[in-house]
Amino acid sequence: MERVPILKIGDILLVSIQLDMSDQTAVQLQEDLAERIVATGCHGVIIDITALDIVDSFVGRMLSTIASISKVLDAETVVVGMRPAVAITLVELGLSLNGIRTALNVERGMELIAAAHADELDYQLDDDPDAETATP
């Protein structure tokens, strides 16, 4: 069985799904990701599905589950890069991907996570050095 790689970039875990996943691969990814969130203490997960030419109910459910699990583990999940044809099909299928945050691409996804994180930092009175200066 193939496995989807998980990259750590700064405070974010980036999962770029490049293959037509079997159901087992999808379930494995769900488990791997939960472990990595705990192990790294990351507060953001970006799942890039630009390469996926379909999302069916199984993958849709996996995305929802990942979002819920990461929320429990104090990480924000954003699904990015859904193609128009995939989105149109999901609407027709009746899958609403409840509770999942989405963005057009990885950059926009990072912005969302940064904004969510910044909101939280507002409550800490010391200023965080990498909140603004992380991007060169």
Added chain:
Amino acid sequence: MALSTEESGRFAALLSGQDERVTTRWTEIVTSSLRGRLSQAELRRQVQDLHRAIVSTGEQGIIELSADSAAELRAALSELSRGRARQGFSATETTVSIFALKDVLAELVQESGGPNALQDYVAFSKLVDEMGLFTFESFVRTRESLIADQAEQLLELSTPVVKLWEGVVAVPLVGTLDSARAQVVMERLLQTLVDTSSPYAIIDITGVPAVDTQVAQHILKTVVAARLMGADCIISGIRPQIAQTIVALGIEFGDIATKASLADALRHVLRLNGVETARRQPRRDA
């Protein structure tokens, strides 16, 4: 409908025995029917292609237009009709090029005489009729697909998706929105969101006289699809009658943002993004 083996043999022999004469005469008749809209040389080449295809089919035995052995003949006929359809000739002008062969055959059969002359002529004519019908059919098919292509192009032309601002695209819909057009527009809108990396889309329906349930559903589905992709839609320019239809049809617009005009919609988006717009007019809020 097929010619028997003997008939096929005689048919092929008749045409190949005097091939120069057949093609010349055939070309003459066709040329006069098209009144110079195709060059003599071009027509001659087409007639020769057909002639060759008929003879080589006849040499294989039975001539049956629908048989595998007639594939070359069918291809030659389709090619002729496709070309003519593209060049804008009518169906009659196209099929006449095939029927002209009958005149040639009449002359040849008459000259050769023989005991089977009349019978042969009837059989040959039937085959030519079949070839003519086949040509007509493929002519019509080509025209239909040309028309479908043009309709599609028109559809694309009539649905501009424009980038209004950094991160904001808009589709100003004008005219009657049928289901097919609504679908095309919506697909283009979603693709533009991706291409321009814009998280906001404004669907302006000021120029739409009426919406039915299907069209309203298309718009709604697009809004939901855009959300799945990570973009927000605002609908602007909903006219009073359309608002009434939407309510009467029981269509739920739910939490979709609606604004009176395109300008209001743009202002709304910019405000969401923290861009302060200068307020030159007094506030119009109720």
Added chain:
Amino acid sequence: MTAGIDLGQPQAQSVRSDEDVVRVRQLVRAVAVASKLSLVDQTKVVTAASELARNTLVYGGGGSVEVTVVENGRRKGVQIVFADSGPGIADLDLAMTDGYTSGGGLGLGLSGSRRLVDEFQIETSVETGTRITVTKWSR
């Protein structure tokens, strides 16, 4: 991968594992492209095939899928038959309802894939299992 496909013939794929479900998707995609379906229509029919093939595997205990290019006049289309000899579907109306699942699913596979295709036909019985035929036409 799609080069060796003879589209004049029905293409068969057995469904015994979830890797086979992936193969069904790829096969349907290849045939949908060859039938000149638009990108959105390709996506819809492949998604429907993924749902139905998974049902064949999970509830039907495995079975087979057959994909054919069909033609009606000017239009081409993709026809897919999903067949299993599993337990059948006792209450079809219930199974076709959005949200009904006897497993842990979302209950959208059957009802949703019906919306994604143009023709949807289902025969099911305890004795013979389930056979679903769907068709998607090019526009």
